[in-house]
Amino acid sequence: MTGSLAPNYAPLPVTIVWGEGAWVRDADGVAYLDMLAGYSALNFGHRHPVLVAAAHAQLDRLTLTSRAFSHDLLEPFADALAALAAPAVVGPPMVLPMNTGAEAVETAVKAARKWGYEVRGVAPERATIVVAAGNFHGRTTTIVSFSTDDDARRGFGPYTPGFRIVPFGDADAVRAAIDETTVAVLLEPIQGEQGVVMPPDDYWPAVRAACDDARVLLIADEVQSGLGRTGTTFACELWGVRPDLMVLGKALGGGILPVSAVVGRADVLGVLTPGTHGSTFGGNPLACAVGLAVVELLATGEHQARARELGAHLHTRLRTLTEAGLIARSRGVGLWAGIDVDPERMTGRELCERLLKQGVLAKDTHGSTIRLAPPLVMERADLDLALDRLAVALV
Incomplete structure (x- = not known):
C-alpha cells in the first residue's frame, strides 16, 4: 500500500x-x-450550465446556516420538490432534506419505526422492516446489516436487528414476511447495483396491495432510479404505484454536491419532531439552490x-x-x-x-x-x- x-x-x-x-x-x-x-x-451531465449558474449565484450569497436558522431557499426547495413528487407518492407530500442517499435511507428507516410505534401501535423495540435480497441502499452499519452482498457486509458486525430479507421480485414472499411487528417494506424499484435488475410487471402493484392490506408503509429507494433515469420522473411510475415514502439523492444534487431527501406522507415524516432527527448540512442554501434548479429542469418533462x-x-x-x-x-x-x-x-x-x-x-x-x-x-x-x-x- x-x-x-x-x-x-x-x-x-x-x-x-x-x-x-x-x-x-x-x-x-x-x-x-x-x-x-x-x-x-450526473443525470444532467457534467457541469450543466443551469446548475453551475445556480451554484455560482448562491456561492456569492450564502452557503450554510445549519438548521438552527432558516434561509430563503429552504421552503421554496421543499415546495418545488413536493410538487414534483406529488403525483407519484401518497400525499400531499412533505419533504425532509438530507445530504447523501444513505443518510436519506436511514432517515426513512427512523421515520418508519417511529411511526410504527406512535401510530400503528407496534410494541416498543419490536419494529421490523421487510427488504429484498440483492438490495443496495448504502453502506452505513444499519444498512449493511440487511445487505446480502458479502463484501459490503463482512467484518462490520454486530449487525442491526429488525430486518427481514425476502427474494426480490417475489410479492408473495413480501406478503408472507409481514406480521404485527412490520412497519414498512423498503425496496428499490429496480436494483441498480445488482446489475439493473427489473422486477416482474405485477410485482410493485402486488407489494402495494400487501402493504395496504396490512397497513404498513411502502418505501421506494429512488436514489439511483429516480429523477428521469427510467424515462419517468420516478421509476415507480412505470407501474402506476405510489409509495408512502420515497428516498431521493444522487441526481438531486446535479452532480455538484450531495443532496438527498425523503418525500412522502406528512403524517409519517411529521413524527420526526425537533430534537428527534437532524443534519447540520441537510437543506443548506447551496444544496437548495442546486436542488431547486434540478427540480425546475425536470418539471418540463x-x-x-x-x-x-x-x-x-x-x-x-x-x-x-x-x-x-x-x-x-x-x-x-x-x-x-x-x-x-x-x-x-x-x-x-x-x-x-x-x-x-x-x-x-x-x-x-x-x-x-x-x-x-x-x-x-x-x-x-x-x-x-x-x-x-x-x-x-x-x-
Whole structure:
C-alpha cells in the first residue's frame, strides 16, 4: 500500500480533470464518453450550465446556516420538490432534506419505526422492516446489516436487528414476511447495483396491495432510479404505484454536491419532531439552490422524454449485440442498462478496461456484468459512438 488514500476503491486507471455534458478528459488530454454518470448522480451531465449558474449565484450569497436558522431557499426547495413528487407518492407530500442517499435511507428507516410505534401501535423495540435480497441502499452499519452482498457486509458486525430479507421480485414472499411487528417494506424499484435488475410487471402493484392490506408503509429507494433515469420522473411510475415514502439523492444534487431527501406522507415524516432527527448540512442554501434548479429542469418533462427516446434506441442496439452473440443478455429501461457477458470470455472488469482503451467509461458489478447509465443530455450520435466502441471491445 502506498500513498495516503484509504484503499476502499479499485478505480480504473484514469485520472479525470475536466468534464462537460457526456464527455470528460484525463490528465493527458484524452477524451472519454461517460457511460456511468456517477451512478446516476450526473443525470444532467457534467457541469450543466443551469446548475453551475445556480451554484455560482448562491456561492456569492450564502452557503450554510445549519438548521438552527432558516434561509430563503429552504421552503421554496421543499415546495418545488413536493410538487414534483406529488403525483407519484401518497400525499400531499412533505419533504425532509438530507445530504447523501444513505443518510436519506436511514432517515426513512427512523421515520418508519417511529411511526410504527406512535401510530400503528407496534410494541416498543419490536419494529421490523421487510427488504429484498440483492438490495443496495448504502453502506452505513444499519444498512449493511440487511445487505446480502458479502463484501459490503463482512467484518462490520454486530449487525442491526429488525430486518427481514425476502427474494426480490417475489410479492408473495413480501406478503408472507409481514406480521404485527412490520412497519414498512423498503425496496428499490429496480436494483441498480445488482446489475439493473427489473422486477416482474405485477410485482410493485402486488407489494402495494400487501402493504395496504396490512397497513404498513411502502418505501421506494429512488436514489439511483429516480429523477428521469427510467424515462419517468420516478421509476415507480412505470407501474402506476405510489409509495408512502420515497428516498431521493444522487441526481438531486446535479452532480455538484450531495443532496438527498425523503418525500412522502406528512403524517409519517411529521413524527420526526425537533430534537428527534437532524443534519447540520441537510437543506443548506447551496444544496437548495442546486436542488431547486434540478427540480425546475425536470418539471418540463424534457429530460424524461429524452431518456425514453434514447433509451429505446439503446436497448434496440443492445438486443442486436445479444443476437450477434457478443453479450449474453441485457435488461433495463430508459437510459439504464445491465449487460451480462459470458464469464468464460471475460469479466465485467476486463470489459470495462477494454472500453477504457476505446474511450468509454463504464462500471462492472458482480462478476461479468457491467452497467450503463449515460447522462440524459447525451447526444444520440455520442450514444451510437459509445455503443460502436462497446461492440469493438466485445470482439
